[in-house]
Amino acid sequence: MGNLGTVVSQVVEKYNKDKTRLMDIVTDVQSELGYVSDEAVVQLAKALGVSKVDIDGVVTFYHFFSKTPVGKYSVYLNNSAVANIKGRSAVAKAFEEAAGCSFGRTTEDGVMGLFDTSCIGMNDQEPAAIINGVIFTDLTPEKAKELVADMKAGKEVSELVKNFGDGNNQSELIKSMVNNNIQKKGPVLFAPFETGSALKAAVAKTPDDVIEEVKLSNLRGRGGAGFPTGMKWDFCRQAEGAKHYVVCNADEGEPGTFKDRVVLTEIPEMLFEGMAVAGYAVGAEEGILYLRAEYLYLRKFLEKVLEDLRSKNVLGKNAGGKDGFNFDIRIQMGAGAYICGEESALIESAEGKRGEPRNRPPFPVQNGYLGYPTTVNNVETFCCVSRIMLEGGEWFKKMGTAQSSGTKLLSVSGDCKKPGIYEVEFGTTIQTLLEMVEGRTAKAVQVGGPSGTCVGKKDYGKRICYDDLGTGGSMIIVGPDRDLLEVVHNFMEFFVEESCGWCVPCRAGNQLLLDKLEKVMAGKATKQDLKELEEWSNIIKATSRCGLGQTSPNPIVTTLKNFPEMYQAKIQKDVDYVSEFDLKAAVQESCKAAGRIPNIKEH
Amino acid sequence: MSEINITIDGKKIKAKAGQIIVEAARENGVYIPTLCDYEGIKPAGTCRICTVKIGGRNMAACTTPVAEGMMIENDVPELNDFRKAIVEMLFVEGNHMCPVCEKSGNCELQALAYKYTMLAPRFPYLWPQRTVDASFPKILIDRNRCIQCLRCVRGVTTTDGKHIFGLVNRGGKAIISIDPELAKEMTEEMAEKAMELCPVGAILKKEVGYAVPIGMRKYDGKPIGSEYEK
Numbered sequence: 001m002g003n004l005g006t007v008v009s010q011v012v013e014k015y016n017k018d019k020t021r022l023m024d025i026v027t028d029v030q031s032e033l034g035y036v037s038d039e040a041v042v043q044l045a046k047a048l049g050v051s052k053v054d055i056d057g058v059v060t061f062y063h064f065f066s067k068t069p070v071g072k073y074s075v076y077l078n079n080s081a082v083a084n085i086k087g088r089s090a091v092a093k094a095f096e097e098a099a100g101c102s103f104g105r106t107t108e109d110g111v112m113g114l115f116d117t118s119c120i121g122m123n124d125q126e127p128a129a130i131i132n133g134v135i136f137t138d139l140t141p142e143k144a145k146e147l148v149a150d151m152k153a154g155k156e157v158s159e160l161v162k163n164f165g166d167g168n169n170q171s172e173l174i175k176s177m178v179n180n181n182i183q184k185k186g187p188v189l190f191a192p193f194e195t196g197s198a199l200k201a202a203v204a205k206t207p208d209d210v211i212e213e214v215k216l217s218n219l220r221g222r223g224g225a226g227f228p229t230g231m232k233w234d235f236c237r238q239a240e241g242a243k244h245y246v247v248c249n250a251d252e253g254e255p256g257t258f259k260d261r262v263v264l265t266e267i268p269e270m271l272f273e274g275m276a277v278a279g280y281a282v283g284a285e286e287g288i289l290y291l292r293a294e295y296l297y298l299r300k301f302l303e304k305v306l307e308d309l310r311s312k313n314v315l316g317k318n319a320g321g322k323d324g325f326n327f328d329i330r331i332q333m334g335a336g337a338y339i340c341g342e343e344s345a346l347i348e349s350a351e352g353k354r355g356e357p358r359n360r361p362p363f364p365v366q367n368g369y370l371g372y373p374t375t376v377n378n379v380e381t382f383c384c385v386s387r388i389m390l391e392g393g394e395w396f397k398k399m400g401t402a403q404s405s406g407t408k409l410l411s412v413s414g415d416c417k418k419p420g421i422y423e424v425e426f427g428t429t430i431q432t433l434l435e436m437v438e439g440r441t442a443k444a445v446q447v448g449g450p451s452g453t454c455v456g457k458k459d460y461g462k463r464i465c466y467d468d469l470g471t472g473g474s475m476i477i478v479g480p481d482r483d484l485l486e487v488v489h490n491f492m493e494f495f496v497e498e499s500c501g502w503c504v505p506c507r508a509g510n511q512l513l514l515d516k517l518e519k520v521m522a523g524k525a526t527k528q529d530l531k532e533l534e535e536w537s538n539i540i541k542a543t544s545r546c547g548l549g550q551t552s553p554n555p556i557v558t559t560l561k562n563f564p565e566m567y568q569a570k571i572q573k574d575v576d577y578v579s580e581f582d583l584k585a586a587v588q589e590s591c592k593a594a595g596r597i598p599n600i601k602e603h
Numbered sequence: 604m605s606e607i608n609i610t611i612d613g614k615k616i617k618a619k620a621g622q623i624i625v626e627a628a629r630e631n632g633v634y635i636p637t638l639c640d641y642e643g644i645k646p647a648g649t650c651r652i653c654t655v656k657i658g659g660r661n662m663a664a665c666t667t668p669v670a671e672g673m674m675i676e677n678d679v680p681e682l683n684d685f686r687k688a689i690v691e692m693l694f695v696e697g698n699h700m701c702p703v704c705e706k707s708g709n710c711e712l713q714a715l716a717y718k719y720t721m722l723a724p725r726f727p728y729l730w731p732q733r734t735v736d737a738s739f740p741k742i743l744i745d746r747n748r749c750i751q752c753l754r755c756v757r758g759v760t761t762t763d764g765k766h767i768f769g770l771v772n773r774g775g776k777a778i779i780s781i782d783p784e785l786a787k788e789m790t791e792e793m794a795e796k797a798m799e800l801c802p803v804g805a806i807l808k809k810e811v812g813y814a815v816p817i818g819m820r821k822y823d824g825k826p827i828g829s830e831y832e833k
Contacts, residue, residue, distance in 0.1 A: 051765040051769060052782045052784065053782045057770055354770070496774060497774065503651050504649065504693060504751075507751075507777070508729070511775050515729075539689075545663070
């Protein structure tokens with residue numbers, strides 16, 4: 001660890017005092033100093049010529065930045081619903097006992113810090129944790145104890161990885177225990193792909209014809225919202241600006257999704273080439289891959305892939321052999337914030353600010369990164385584009401349903417025998433999927449993650465597509481013996497944790513919903529409370545500023561609709577009101593101080 | 604073509620191209636309630652009280668520009684209930700004690716609560732632990748009353764454009780923070796402006812109190828928004 005003043009000035013110099021690179025600056029300062037102290041914030045503000053509150057705002061916004069020491073080893077244990085299903089609590093307890101400190105704290109000697117973290121994209125191999133950027137999967141209490149012992153002994157974190165996962169996870173630049181678990185390959189993503197071929201096909205056409213081909217394919221955004229990609233590119237191309245940008249959203253933070261991690265590990269060439277095609281189509285020379293902090297372990301590998309693509313002339317000057325078309329890509333790391341998956345929040349973050357969504361209009365295609373017209377597309381979307389360039393829009397459109405063409409990558413996790421990645425045609429029913437993944441006994445399937453829809457048996461005939469059950473890819477299977485309310489509760493805690501706090505209904509409303517849900521779970525609710533859950537959900541969905549608050553009540557709304565009996569079983573019948581006030585608990589402290597035994601019955 | 608035709612609750616209105624809905628409405632005698640919005644500073648859309656319905660979609664009227672043929676629903680029971688609910692959320696989310704607040708009568712949150720006849724909020728109080736910081740020379744901040752409208756963040760900057768106020772943390776833990784060094788440079792006018800911008804009693808100028816007696820304050824005589832309504 002270096003001297004604070006020197007570190008700050010060196011890091012700021014490295015990024016040419018460019019405050020739009022604040023994410024990288026803070027990341028580097030934290031990795032050099034272990035945390036970003038108040039003094040470091042003051043110095044950063046001075047060096048960048050901004051207010052201290054602006055730096056503080058950014059440092060305190062992101063989960064992986066910290067103003068206090070996080071330990072020489074910082075353990076971030078995933079707390080997704082599936083992690084809980086797979087035995088997280090025993091693992092957490094083992095970590096706490098062995099380390100001698102509780103979650104949310106660091107050990108007194110400063111060696112170790114234990115922290116909760118939202119879904120890290122390893123739902124098919126939970127419980128999982130990130131320790132100093134290194135991923136540990138399939139944890140057990142025994143493994144947790146071993147890890148703590150090794151950390152206490154001062155071993156390098158990378159040395160603690162004993163065996164490597166499949167595919168490129170074994171490559172020299174990744175060397176991770178993560179598994180791809182590709183269970184079903186389809187014709188779009190996982191068919192053979194020759195590097196350079198898609199861009200070559202694209203630059204043989206005019207940019208307008210490339211956009212027409214994408215429009216013809218009916219390709220819609222794979223992140224979940226499903227906006228037509230060709231139309232987005234068209235808007236971006238037509239928007240006036242001295243420059244245009246292509247941004248890849250690799251911030252998959254929806255709990256239960258991990259498909260983009262597998263794409264980044266196995267077929268990054270196809271993704272980057274899709275970005276180059278987009279660059280050609282919209283007239284951009286620069287592309288940015290916004291990579292979630294949880295996937296930091298892939299960065300070196302991806303940098304090497306970019307290097308190779310430059311040497312193969314897929315990137316760089318006259319890319320794809322097209323005179324005058326220059327295109328390159330840089331990687332922008334995130335720092336832990338679900339909201340940055342929202343495209344305008346992602347852009348704000350890439351500009352070195354708090355990841356708060358923007359007001360729209362203007363849309364990113366008009367006014368995006370640094371104010372320039374920007375197209376933001378999902379990892380999988382870019383891969384689809386590469387395939388469409390090779391096989392054509394007509395070919396692509398033949399697969400799927402009328403409104404949802406092509407295939408979809410699904411990240412399947414939870415109570416099934418074969419979790420992992422499935423490339424299926426749009427229109428596949430939930431029932432068919434459950435048979436594929438060997439999870440036939442499921443009592444519920446969470447389609448599209450917490451912000452999506454929770455369906456039960458009566459809806460297993462529904463199809464996975466934008467016009468029926470839309471999904472960004474997260475499919476969480478909930479087995480017959482699980483307490484579904486616990487799952488709903490986990491999802492609501494997630495939204496409370498991840499709300500950016502900008503608008504009132506999302507910031508306050510989700511907390512109120514969570515409290516009300518806890519009232520139901522504690523058996524203290526009545527019919528009126530269920531009615532209020534529904535009404536309050538409606539208010540939050542209707543008035544929130546962005547997709548987070550517009551969908552965060554969904555776990556409650558969709559289970560109230562599809563599993564009413566679960567709620568009915570919890571409420572008190574034939575009463576209008578149950579007091580939440582616990583007199584015994586309330587007087588406990590004062591009685592203890594006064595040396596009295598509370599006599600509740602008298603009152 | 605700089606004139607744009609829109610309707611609000613059926614009333615035909617002529618607006619200027621590029622104008623924000625709230626502004627166009629007010630110029631034509633229609634009040635759409637706002638709280639985080641303030642004339643002359645960039646709209647933020649934090650409070651959502653101005654939520655209107657356009658073609659079935661809920662939009663914030665303080666951030667949405669007018670467009671030809673827009674049909675806007677404003678003063679309707681569903682939206683008014685949303686607005687009341689938001690006021691209630693703000694009351695339970697903070698610790699608001701109107702009778703002892705310097706801003707009582709001048710407070711926009713209180714005035715909106717009266718407008719929407721809030722009696723007891725429908726939501727349970729969250730009773731957060733919030734702080735008061737009076738360590739600055741000219742102002743003090745009482746975060747119990749803060750509704751995070753970000754007017755101070757947006758509207759008060761140093762002469763070279765630095766933010767004196769800023770939002771730190773995230774979600775329910777987010778609070779307004781003040782740069783202590785820059786706060787020292789605040790002039791009388793800046794302190795006055797900060798207090799004036801704050802719609803509630805969170806930012807107060809030091810050494811002045813109750814200069815205007817209760818009963819003679821902005822909203823004591825007539826409800827908020829009535830100055831716009833024709």
